[in-house]
């Protein structure tokens with residue numbers, strides 16, 4: 001399956017905008033991604049190993065928070081998108 | 091440096107006037123040249139402000155619209171290079187909220203001050219650094235291409 005990497009994280013993913021990985025769940029796919037590109041880990045996870053709150057992960061077009069989070073099953077041909085949030089104000 | 095065609099520059103300023111007294115927001119697509127630290131905008135995508143609870147002083151881009159923008163960028167062979175929002179009746183300077191909620195390191199955050207419904211100054215800030223812990227906003231020159 002494919003993982004789409006957002007602009008700011010590409011430098012930690014060999015400058016790729018898309019990385020091909022294997023994995024039967026979202027967690028496995030992300031673990032395989034960070035096994036390939038270790039520098040990505042601290043950008044995606046907090047020190048205690050949780051996905052950072054502002055990091056949204058989509059399986060195809062669905063936010064994994066509304067599926068089974070990181071335990072969501074994945075299959076060949078799926079795509080995961082990592083999309084940090086955009087917010088602010090005055 | 092942020093290079094932006096005049097038509098797009100005017101469009102994002104107009105967006106802020108249209109949503110006044112609420113904040114507008116959107117995504118900027120284009121290309122990044124890391125060698126010269128330059129972002130060149132080719133398209134602005136208007137997004138809805140999801141902070142309907144406090145839209146006069148907060149904005150949040152709908153994640154789905156962001157996902158769609160990322161897909162559009164991919165199809166165009168481009169990248170997301172930045173974001174824009176407006177500050178109704180407030181200077182065009184980044185706020186602590188803007189800083190805390192900024193996570194796209196290497197991207198431009200463009201802010202337009204809109205006073206009494208009229209777009210005034212537009213400034214750009216590059217989110218510089220390498221991690222969430224050492225990130226910082228740096229003033230960035232905007233070159234409007236006419």
Ligand SMILES: [Zn+2]
Pocket residue numbers: 088089090175176177183184185188201
């Ligand atoms: Zn702001």
